[in-house]
Amino acid sequence: MSRETLSRPEPVTPRRRTPQRRRPTSRRPSRTEARNARAAAGFVLPFLALFALCFIAPIVYAVHQSLHKTERTGPLGLGGQEHEAFAGLANYAHALSDDRFLTGFGRVLLFGAVQIPLMIALATTLALLLESAAARGVTFFRSAFFLPYGVPGVIASILWGFLYVPGISPLVKIADAIGWDLDFLSRGTVLWSIANIVTWQFTGYNMLVLIAQLKAVPEELYEAARIDGASAWQVARHIKLPLIRPALVLTTVFSIIGTLQLFAEPMVLRPLASSIDSGFTPNLHAYSEAFVGNNQHVAAAEAVLLALVACVLSFGFLRLVGGGKERR
Amino acid sequence: MTSNDMHPMHRRTVLGGAAAVAAGFALAGCGDGDDSDAPRERKKGQRITLTFWSWVPGIDKPVDLWNRKHPDVQVKVEKVSAVNGQQYAKMHAAIKAGSPPDLGQIEFPVVPSFLLDNGLLDLAPLGAARHKAKFFGWQWQQSVFGKGIYAIPQASGPMGLFLRQDLFDKWDVDTPGTWDEYETAAKTLRKKGAWIETFAPTNGNRLAGLAWQAGAKWYTTSGDTWIVHIDDEPTRKVADYWESLVKQKLVKTIPDRQNAWYKDLQTGTIPAWIGASWGDALLIGNAPGTKGKWRAAPLPQWQPGGQAYANWGGSTTAVFAKAKYPKDALDFAIWLNTDPESIALLIDGGYGFPSAKKGYTTGDLDVDKDFFGGQAYSKIFADAGTHVDTSWQWGPGVDTLYQRLGDAFTEALADGGSFRAVLKKVQGQTISDLKGKGLKVESGG
Numbered sequence: 116m117s118r119e120t121l122s123r124p125e126p127v128t129p130r131r132r133t134p135q136r137r138r139p140t141s142r143r144p145s146r147t148e149a150r151n152a153r154a155a156a157g158f159v160l161p162f163l164a165l166f167a168l169c170f171i172a173p174i175v176y177a178v179h180q181s182l183h184k185t186e187r188t189g190p191l192g193l194g195g196q197e198h199e200a201f202a203g204l205a206n207y208a209h210a211l212s213d214d215r216f217l218t219g220f221g222r223v224l225l226f227g228a229v230q231i232p233l234m235i236a237l238a239t240t241l242a243l244l245l246e247s248a249a250a251r252g253v254t255f256f257r258s259a260f261f262l263p264y265g266v267p268g269v270i271a272s273i274l275w276g277f278l279y280v281p282g283i284s285p286l287v288k289i290a291d292a293i294g295w296d297l298d299f300l301s302r303g304t305v306l307w308s309i310a311n312i313v314t315w316q317f318t319g320y321n322m323l324v325l326i327a328q329l330k331a332v333p334e335e336l337y338e339a340a341r342i343d344g345a346s347a348w349q350v351a352r353h354i355k356l357p358l359i360r361p362a363l364v365l366t367t368v369f370s371i372i373g374t375l376q377l378f379a380e381p382m383v384l385r386p387l388a389s390s391i392d393s394g395f396t397p398n399l400h401a402y403s404e405a406f407v408g409n410n411q412h413v414a415a416a417e418a419v420l421l422a423l424v425a426c427v428l429s430f431g432f433l434r435l436v437g438g439g440k441e442r443r
Numbered sequence: 444m445t446s447n448d449m450h451p452m453h454r455r456t457v458l459g460g461a462a463a464v465a466a467g468f469a470l471a472g473c474g475d476g477d478d479s480d481a482p483r484e485r486k487k488g489q490r491i492t493l494t495f496w497s498w499v500p501g502i503d504k505p506v507d508l509w510n511r512k513h514p515d516v517q518v519k520v521e522k523v524s525a526v527n528g529q530q531y532a533k534m535h536a537a538i539k540a541g542s543p544p545d546l547g548q549i550e551f552p553v554v555p556s557f558l559l560d561n562g563l564l565d566l567a568p569l570g571a572a573r574h575k576a577k578f579f580g581w582q583w584q585q586s587v588f589g590k591g592i593y594a595i596p597q598a599s600g601p602m603g604l605f606l607r608q609d610l611f612d613k614w615d616v617d618t619p620g621t622w623d624e625y626e627t628a629a630k631t632l633r634k635k636g637a638w639i640e641t642f643a644p645t646n647g648n649r650l651a652g653l654a655w656q657a658g659a660k661w662y663t664t665s666g667d668t669w670i671v672h673i674d675d676e677p678t679r680k681v682a683d684y685w686e687s688l689v690k691q692k693l694v695k696t697i698p699d700r701q702n703a704w705y706k707d708l709q710t711g712t713i714p715a716w717i718g719a720s721w722g723d724a725l726l727i728g729n730a731p732g733t734k735g736k737w738r739a740a741p742l743p744q745w746q747p748g749g750q751a752y753a754n755w756g757g758s759t760t761a762v763f764a765k766a767k768y769p770k771d772a773l774d775f776a777i778w779l780n781t782d783p784e785s786i787a788l789l790i791d792g793g794y795g796f797p798s799a800k801k802g803y804t805t806g807d808l809d810v811d812k813d814f815f816g817g818q819a820y821s822k823i824f825a826d827a828g829t830h831v832d833t834s835w836q837w838g839p840g841v842d843t844l845y846q847r848l849g850d851a852f853t854e855a856l857a858d859g860g861s862f863r864a865v866l867k868k869v870q871g872q873t874i875s876d877l878k879g880k881g882l883k884v885e886s887g888g
Binding site for chain 2: 281
């Protein structure tokens, strides 16, 4: 993942121990190349086939769906024939004129603007602490922090749901006892209750990515810094943080995409809370259109819009932080 | 496409046949694309298997009985999840993919949504009408649209009031017979620290029932046109009433049939519930510690001494449009819902209130009298069932309507908006939803 690995994709040519073996590329390049190409194709083909089947095909189908609509005939629209007709951008217009869908976008953007920096800061702090020289019980804490990532989102939401629902939640009971009217599921708080679940789940994962990058920092740099009399804080600030920048960018991009796709948590909490509506997040809205309203065409348009926004935000963020100067 | 029971054929014959079918299409001008799946008659002695998607608890038992009695027409139950309407999502998807089962469990309100998909088979040409007299008329009518009969009714849910008699006695509150008395009772209960109900904003189903009781008709038809009346006078009356209870803080607004609500039932924080006949199983299962303390009572009335009731829930056995042996599927659907042995097994499983008129006694439905202090509570619901306004009709897209109502009530509760504004908004949304589905729609105010 780090630059070192990327720049050395192939093992370096064997040292001169076998001089008599000629490098095959020097002569008759055409046949060998053809064979290599065939071999490469053989390796790549299964991936490409699956990729096309599971990734490209659904996207093409979704785009196709988003450009069509269902037309019905027959008395009361029942029992007649239905057929698909080209709809142009009508489904997109419908989606974009739906204020609930747009509100959902606003909500996840707000969510991302608050939750992602918090989570990344927390993950970075934990990673730096666990990788600092003074850390104790590193393996235990690393596993403990990472553990929530192993809990599927739906299960995590159910678990947290029990901690949120009044009448069952011990937290609410304790707050009640000290006269604090705590409601995790009100319209004002529920978004942040969800943010808490997401943070709980993904901080450990992001921490692990950052730790992996920290481990790749050459030991000599720390030695040099120590010899120069740098404090632990200075090492973290001036060596570790700049060097894990690629991992920070990566985790942030993943988090942006994940935030836009927020679905399981509001879906699970919805029956428990009167404050989550069917368009709480864009993904939930698309789901409701497809599976409650049976409007696959509009849902497809919404999914495509969501993917476009995710693209724009992810690449926009990369441009913003990359800008060409840091990245090689 | 080729089914298992086709006779083995040579490849050429098959191709030839396919060509003939294709030519048939061309000649018919693609008038009816269903020719390829034309329903078949089962040959005498031929063994077939029908698939049946259902979630009703204990449905396997009557099906096993049928399979023992009808060795040639085997029915295979495939359980589907009924959580959050997942079963319907699955059925709609299967219809779209062209591979639905032969039979399915479908609730009354969503039957029209499936017609919109061309998902259900019209049973009228198969002579289904001759079975009409075996069922309660209004339940039969729930799946009749125009001349088509699209499902066989299985069970209904006449509405009623469940209450904790011990607490009502302790606090000296009479069982409310009218909605005015209900409000008075709510005030007394509130002084004792309890709440008479929760107005669950996302429960469109019950709201529909309450509007139904008040005389609303959310959907009517005129010629080819659907007329939507969600914002009609009776519904406004119901909305005003509940808005007033909410504003006076006489009812909670938590979701119902969720953990927090069950907890309130167990502790007596909410000592009453406007429910339906199938609610007995729900209370028995979720508040076992309150055994013997509950009673059922008729739904409060708008007019003193009135007899207006409504239905909440209830479902049908429907035959999907692609069913290969529709006659046998219909026979099964009729048998399942009218045969006394089948009904007895279904009642044991707790499926609701039978749509069939005969084959059981009201007493059979008292699954656990002890829970209700020995009361023959099913009689309350049976009486209600005979006074349900039978002209109520469901329209297409009810699932979306419930979602719209839930979203709008959620918003109104949060920002103090009026419930009348909710009805107005949802009325408009529903009309544009139906237009979006390519239907002719008008607003009925």
